[in-house]
Amino acid sequence: MSENMAQGVRWDLSDLYRSTGDPALEADLKDAETLALEFEKKYRPFFESNGSSPLPLAGLLRDYKEILTRLTKPGVFAHLSFAAKTDDPALGAFLQKIQHRITQISCHLLFFEVSWARFDERAVKKFLSDSAIAGDRHYLEKLRAQAPHTLAENEEKIMAMKSLTSAQAFSRLFDEVVNKIAFTVEIGGRRVEKTESEVLSLLHSSDRPQRKMASESLAEGLKSHTHLLTYIYNMILADHRLSLEIRKYPHPMEPRNLANEIDLKSVLHLIESVKGAYPIVRRFYRLKAKLLGLEKLSDYDRYAPIGEDREKIDFKTCREIVLEGYRAFSPKAAEIAGEFFDKRWIDAEIRQGKQGGGFCCQTTPELHPYILVNYTGSLRDVMTVAHELGHGLHQFLARKVGILESDAPLTMAETASVFGEMLIFEKLFDDEKDPHKRLGLICGKIDDNFATVFRQIAMTDFELAAHGAGIAGGELSSQTLEKLWVKTSAEMYGDSVELTDNARHGWKYIPHFIHTPFYCYAYAFAQLFVLCLYQKYKEDKNAFVPRYFEMLSLGGSKRPHDIAGLAGLDIGQKDFWRAGINFLETLVKQAETLAAERKR
Ligand SMILES: [Zn+2]
Numbered sequence: 001m002s003e004n005m006a007q008g009v010r011w012d013l014s015d016l017y018r019s020t021g022d023p024a025l026e027a028d029l030k031d032a033e034t035l036a037l038e039f040e041k042k043y044r045p046f047f048e049s050n051g052s053s054p055l056p057l058a059g060l061l062r063d064y065k066e067i068l069t070r071l072t073k074p075g076v077f078a079h080l081s082f083a084a085k086t087d088d089p090a091l092g093a094f095l096q097k098i099q100h101r102i103t104q105i106s107c108h109l110l111f112f113e114v115s116w117a118r119f120d121e122r123a124v125k126k127f128l129s130d131s132a133i134a135g136d137r138h139y140l141e142k143l144r145a146q147a148p149h150t151l152a153e154n155e156e157k158i159m160a161m162k163s164l165t166s167a168q169a170f171s172r173l174f175d176e177v178v179n180k181i182a183f184t185v186e187i188g189g190r191r192v193e194k195t196e197s198e199v200l201s202l203l204h205s206s207d208r209p210q211r212k213m214a215s216e217s218l219a220e221g222l223k224s225h226t227h228l229l230t231y232i233y234n235m236i237l238a239d240h241r242l243s244l245e246i247r248k249y250p251h252p253m254e255p256r257n258l259a260n261e262i263d264l265k266s267v268l269h270l271i272e273s274v275k276g277a278y279p280i281v282r283r284f285y286r287l288k289a290k291l292l293g294l295e296k297l298s299d300y301d302r303y304a305p306i307g308e309d310r311e312k313i314d315f316k317t318c319r320e321i322v323l324e325g326y327r328a329f330s331p332k333a334a335e336i337a338g339e340f341f342d343k344r345w346i347d348a349e350i351r352q353g354k355q356g357g358g359f360c361c362q363t364t365p366e367l368h369p370y371i372l373v374n375y376t377g378s379l380r381d382v383m384t385v386a387h388e389l390g391h392g393l394h395q396f397l398a399r400k401v402g403i404l405e406s407d408a409p410l411t412m413a414e415t416a417s418v419f420g421e422m423l424i425f426e427k428l429f430d431d432e433k434d435p436h437k438r439l440g441l442i443c444g445k446i447d448d449n450f451a452t453v454f455r456q457i458a459m460t461d462f463e464l465a466a467h468g469a470g471i472a473g474g475e476l477s478s479q480t481l482e483k484l485w486v487k488t489s490a491e492m493y494g495d496s497v498e499l500t501d502n503a504r505h506g507w508k509y510i511p512h513f514i515h516t517p518f519y520c521y522a523y524a525f526a527q528l529f530v531l532c533l534y535q536k537y538k539e540d541k542n543a544f545v546p547r548y549f550e551m552l553s554l555g556g557s558k559r560p561h562d563i564a565g566l567a568g569l570d571i572g573q574k575d576f577w578r579a580g581i582n583f584l585e586t587l588v589k590q591a592e593t594l595a596a597e598r599k600r
Contacts, residue, residue: 005377006315006348011084011370016077016363020094025074029101032070036108039063047115055123058132064112065136065403069364071105072403074098076363076370083372086179087353092172099164107157114156116140117147138557139404145258149247159246167239170232174514177228179355183221185213196221196356196509197374203300204380206309215300219502222509229508230478236514237470252467256518260409261559266572267521273577274457274524275491280581281454282496284446284588289496291443291595298498303447307440312377315348322386325424326393330545336396337389340371345392348375348385357511358384360391360417365399365406379428383421383448390420398555405557410519412560414526415533416552418452422534439594446587452527453584454492456520461488462507463518481507528580529564529571535583536567 017025042063046055078098082091116124124144128137151159182193185202194202194217202214222229240252249255257264289297291306313321319341327334340346345368347354358373371388375381394416398406407413425445432438465484469476482504489506490499512519537544544567551566564571 005312005381006350006375009315009346009348009375010344011080011347011372012344013077013080013370015367016073016080020078020081020091025077028070029074029098029105032067033105035063035067035070036105039067040108040111044111047111047119055127057127057130060112061133061136061404064109067105067109068403069366071102072364073367075102076361080361080370080372083355083359084347085351085353086175086355092176095172096164099168103160103164107160110156110160111153113143114150114153116143117150135402135557136404138559142261145261149249149255149258151247167236170235170239171515174229174232174511175355177225177232178509178511179353181221181225183217185217195350195352195354195374197350198376200356201376201378201380204303204305204378206305208301208304211300211304212298215500215502218509219505222505226478226505226508230476230481233466233481233507233513234470234475236517237467237476240467240517241470252464252471253518256410256516260411260522261561262409262411262525269574270521270525270528270577271457271460273575273581274453274528275461277581277584278454278492278494280585280588281450281492282494284450284591285493285496287588287592287595288443291439296498297496299500299503302497305440306443307436310379310440313379313382314377315375318375318377318382318385321382321428322389322424325386325427326389326420328427329423330549332549333393336393339368340389340392343368345369346371346373346385346388348373350374350376358388360388360395362395362407365403368399369395379444380448383424386420386424387417390415390417393420394552394555397549397553400553401555401557406555408554408556409560410516410522411525411529412556412563414522415530418523418526418530419533419548421448422530435594435597439591439598442587442591442594446584446591449527449584449587453524453580456523458488458492459510459513459520460518460524461491463513463520466507466513467517528577529569531580531583532569532576533567535579536569 039060043055043060046053075098078091078095082088082095085091124140127133128140133140150156178196181196183196183199184191185194185199186192196218199214199218199221203211203218205211205214243249243255244252247255251257251264253264253267257267285297285302288301288304288306289295292301292304294301323334323338323341326337347370354374355372356374358371360369360371362369369392371385371392373381373384373388375385391413394408394413395406398408408415425441429438429441429445432441462485465488466476466481469480469484485507486499486504489503493499507513533548537548547566551563554563554566561571570576
């Protein structure tokens, strides 16, 4: 049973706190509160004096970071404890309580962000050129970029407090609802309940009836919660609309683009380039149908493996594969990744009520990240572990730029993760000599790449359509959302895939739509970016590795454009995306060649 593949692999959160009742947790919150009150009392007058008393910005930043560090730990601990057991009401209540406290304390710090955003331009310029604040310069620049959308302090306070009962509340409700759905499948004549992760994993089965059953079970589970999931998504759309209106954003993607430090034109160009390459998707799915001996793929065949089923990979072997892949790149990378296993910074076992999917959670510069995955033993899960460890490596290295700048924008945050997957794939592909298995591996890689590039852009297209329809006409019916989903998916598949009636439920379980609107294009950005980056690595390994570490260590302390520049890549170039897309096309050609050879 897949449940056992990583049994007992649970994280140890004691580096944060021992338990929800740990007195150190309360002490951190108390300290943060005291320091925040002092901070406000000490620094507010400087902003109100209109320049008559000079602002001690370097000292302010030092105090500010100290408070944020104290606040981050309880927040992360509550979030991780809840993710590990979302069906425990006590942990839900604990998370809510901690979030409320953090928001209350943060309100004492808000005046700084607001005042800085509105500070006199000339004074700001002078500060930004001061070497004393050099380590936090980019953070200060980013705050300034938010200035046109920053409200008055009291308004920001209300927005922060009310967010707990609006978007954040619906986000949590979404997690609870989806994680609680019991998806029923039939195994050996018995009806068995599966978690979302398990049923999604069955979509990758080599057995067609099993894939069909998984797809039906997924649709059935989601369908039975349509009313609630539609309402939640409508509330997210409405909340987003309100923010656009209140903060005067000209486009629904603008808040995300600003946070990602990429302009709308570049994002639209990315979307256009990927959509223009949809024929590559159809070409591959036609090949895949042939390889599977089918007239045409059904939607539940998209992730079917090519070739024989792989044996399940236990977690210990997964660890070896992943670390070897990282070691071939750099021993230092393998050493850092090894710590995640050795020191129990990973939660991998499958449990009912545990949050689905996978993530890597940043903590504070003094500590280390934590990883959650739902490990069922498939090769895809090995890739997920490699992916999350890429995040882990990135966040681990970026600690040195400090708490204000360690977070990379989403577009760059997916770099190391996707790169990590490439490393493991290359290793497995190079080691495999059997042409049948090589074909299987490359088809699997294409499946993953398509899911990251094309599917994420189709999802972004859906989001654009949903937000657009919401802006035009208010609340949307589930039928409307289903139609938009099918339309944006069908555009990608053309006539290469038969979409069954189950396809219309696909939007209902995508967490990014709820947690972080317009997250998805960052995956396509990162995947295509990494494909270019990987070429650089192949061209000159010795020159590349140290530069790569430098890129990761910068975290979010520079603009993505400048970080990419370190590797000699210009993401501002109009046809930048073409190179990555061409690489995908080459993979498809390679698969076609291997398939033709197989016949002979
Ligand atoms: Zn990721």
